[in-house]
Amino acid sequence: MSPTLAEIRIALEGRLAEEHVELTFHAWITAEEVADPEAGYFVPAPGGVPAPRIVLYRTHVQHPGNELDELLTLAHEFGHYRSFAAGQRTKKYEAVLDPRDAWPTRSTEERQLILDEEARAWIYARSELDALGFMDWAAFDKREVESLHQYRLRLNLGLRGRPW
Numbered sequence: 001m002s003p004t005l006a007e008i009r010i011a012l013e014g015r016l017a018e019e020h021v022e023l024t025f026h027a028w029i030t031a032e033e034v035a036d037p038e039a040g041y042f043v044p045a046p047g048g049v050p051a052p053r054i055v056l057y058r059t060h061v062q063h064p065g066n067e068l069d070e071l072l073t074l075a076h077e078f079g080h081y082r083s084f085a086a087g088q089r090t091k092k093y094e095a096v097l098d099p100r101d102a103w104p105t106r107s108t109e110e111r112q113l114i115l116d117e118e119a120r121a122w123i124y125a126r127s128e129l130d131a132l133g134f135m136d137w138a139a140f141d142k143r144e145v146e147s148l149h150q151y152r153l154r155l156n157l158g159l160r161g162r163p164w
Ligand SMILES: [Zn+2]
Pocket: 038, 076, 080, 118, 121
């Protein structure tokens, strides 16, 4: 029998704990309100100090909202951690990431670094969830495609290879 989403969530949080990644929630905010294509974010060293942290946006801090949506967001943010831990978030990438307002002024190559990191985080997320027995790949694929689409728009990169 496949594990439930709740069981997968617990196991995924266990992986965060093993890696000493903090998980916190930012309430009274939604992804739309911060104009962010993700409902959370990853910081390697908040304020310059480890531990790495994942922040998830919630309308109410005690309520996860949609269980599947939040699991996908958490897996994606943990994917950013995996990329960081593997040394794939280069200094060059970190240098162009903030501030977001400056993205339009970045070179195509620099903007591509941001998109590449997003795609990489989804690859890691897929691998993590697969290892935990996750089965709803249609929902995963939809979220991945939509999120990368949003990034392509924001980064003014072509929508090549996409079905719409
Ligand atoms: Zn991301």
